[in-house]
Amino acid sequence: MSFLMNNYKNKLKYIASVILLVLFFGTSTLPAAASGRNQENGPVYIVQPGDTLNTIALRFGVSAEDIQSANGITDPNALNINQQLIIPGLEGISGLLTSQVLQYGTSLLGLSRQYGSKAADLIFLNKLSSPSEAIAGQTFIIPIDESKPTKSSAHTAAVDETILEYAIRTGISQWETLPNNQLSGSWDILPGEQFFISAEVTADQSPIPNVSAISFNNLPIIQGETLQLEIISSTPSEFSGTFNDKELHFFTEDGETYYSFLGIHALEEPAAYPLKIILTSEDGSTSTFEQLVLLEAGGYGNEWVNVPEDYLDETVIREEDEYLYQILNKFTPERYWDGLFQYPVDEPCINSQFGQRRDYNNGGLFFYHTGMDFGVCAPNLNIYAPAAGKVVLAEELTIKGKAILIDHGWGVFSGYWHMSEFNVSVGDFVQPGDLLGQIGNTGRSAGPHLHFEIDISGTPVNPMTWLSQEFP
Numbered sequence: 001m002s003f004l005m006n007n008y009k010n011k012l013k014y015i016a017s018v019i020l021l022v023l024f025f026g027t028s029t030l031p032a033a034a035s036g037r038n039q040e041n042g043p044v045y046i047v048q049p050g051d052t053l054n055t056i057a058l059r060f061g062v063s064a065e066d067i068q069s070a071n072g073i074t075d076p077n078a079l080n081i082n083q084q085l086i087i088p089g090l091e092g093i094s095g096l097l098t099s100q101v102l103q104y105g106t107s108l109l110g111l112s113r114q115y116g117s118k119a120a121d122l123i124f125l126n127k128l129s130s131p132s133e134a135i136a137g138q139t140f141i142i143p144i145d146e147s148k149p150t151k152s153s154a155h156t157a158a159v160d161e162t163i164l165e166y167a168i169r170t171g172i173s174q175w176e177t178l179p180n181n182q183l184s185g186s187w188d189i190l191p192g193e194q195f196f197i198s199a200e201v202t203a204d205q206s207p208i209p210n211v212s213a214i215s216f217n218n219l220p221i222i223q224g225e226t227l228q229l230e231i232i233s234s235t236p237s238e239f240s241g242t243f244n245d246k247e248l249h250f251f252t253e254d255g256e257t258y259y260s261f262l263g264i265h266a267l268e269e270p271a272a273y274p275l276k277i278i279l280t281s282e283d284g285s286t287s288t289f290e291q292l293v294l295l296e297a298g299g300y301g302n303e304w305v306n307v308p309e310d311y312l313d314e315t316v317i318r319e320e321d322e323y324l325y326q327i328l329n330k331f332t333p334e335r336y337w338d339g340l341f342q343y344p345v346d347e348p349c350i351n352s353q354f355g356q357r358r359d360y361n362n363g364g365l366f367f368y369h370t371g372m373d374f375g376v377c378a379p380n381l382n383i384y385a386p387a388a389g390k391v392v393l394a395e396e397l398t399i400k401g402k403a404i405l406i407d408h409g410w411g412v413f414s415g416y417w418h419m420s421e422f423n424v425s426v427g428d429f430v431q432p433g434d435l436l437g438q439i440g441n442t443g444r445s446a447g448p449h450l451h452f453e454i455d456i457s458g459t460p461v462n463p464m465t466w467l468s469q470e471f472p
């Protein structure tokens with residue numbers, strides 16, 4: 001279950017669904033009433049926070065009027081959270097309809113085996129055209145048959161492994177595996193496929209042999225946010241991979257837990273992108289797993305800023321960005337930072353958030369804000385190091401003005417623009433709270449402020465996330 005518990009949002013969803021299931025099964029009269037109605041009219045959906053009759057209708061591809069009349073609803077605007085709704089018009093589907101965010105490494109067949117739901121029903125309910133369309137991060141509707149227990153533990157089949165070899169390796173009889181997983185014969189087995197067995201057994205929950213867990217800090221992935229991948233491996237291995245052709249770099253401190261940090265560009269098109277992980281064992285053999293992962297919009301706003309025209313020269317902007325990219329596109333193998341990043345100023349007051357689409361001098365929304373701006377609110381202009389790291393840039397640039405960059409290791413950097421004075425030089429190691437310099441108004445700046453940003457190997461990410469969440 002650790003797979004489901006990896007982020008706060010999922011945790012809440014998981015707790016909510018457990019509570020709902022307890023409420024549902026724990027009340028003696030409801031299930032009988034619900035399943036009695038089921039057989040005639042359709043499966044039962046439990047209203048979730050944020051649902052309206054229209055969104056539910058859209059989700060199941062039925063009309064809002066049909067749901068209204070099947071449930072005798074007089075006021076369509078008065079739905080209650082946890083209210084049970086019969087969904088009419090879903091022929092052949094019965095039971096309780098629940099929803100869950102699909103985790104990376106779980107296939108549609110895996111979901112089908114875990115919940116005992118027919119794969120065809122999952123395809124129909126989620127409007128997929130094939131099983132390969134199961135995208136990690138997507139919310140899936142799953143019909144649960146109350147008469148069958150849910151299987152919660154999984155083993156993973158190795159590449160080219162037969163069901164007999166699988167049975168020998170895991171100690172689970174093939175006669176137990178076959179019926180538990182709706183398999184009619186060993187030809188159904190696919191490399192990396194998960195098999196569900198009795199609920200008490202804890203075992204591999206990932207699609208790669210010798211990997212006990214693959215988890216994300218957040219699913220779906222969000223524009224402009226930090227993607228942290230965590231892999232737990234039972235044997236010393238080397239990991240590599242790609243997300244939408246961007247290379248993943250993995251680091252480990254104990255030889256068991258491997259981390260990779262990736263910056264998701266704030267303007268990356270929301271869509272499903274392939275995420276591939278490659279494990280190379282000590283003997284040189286490799287295992288590869290790939291699945292589409294959903295990337296969603298960050299919901300950033302727009303803002304209009306006026307600056308002198310000189311600061312909008314495309315060549316100057318490009319040359320400065322390329323110069324910084326040479327410094328930022330590096331992966332220091334040591335991790336210098338530890339825990340939460342501190343605010344870089346006393347009394348932080350935020351003038352502008354990260355990710356805002358920006359228009360300079362009414363030229364169009366062609367820019368976006370790569371960091372967050374702190375105004376001058378403290379009686380001093382001090383700028384502090386938010387975490388430990390090494391100063392890799394401290395110089396005056398045309399657009400960014402007096403600028404500092406700190407390398408925190410593993411591809412993570414922090415930047416400070418428009419400063420008036422430096423208290424550190426290139427090569428210095430700083431600790432959290434060390435004085436870096438003073439807030440100023442140098443470069444492309446419309447008044448004294450600190451522009452603070454976090455870059456992951458050259459891609460700016462939302463710094464607020466690093467000030468409020470601990471990585472790793």
Ligand SMILES: [Zn+2]
Nearest residue numbers: 371372373451
């Ligand atoms: Zn700024």
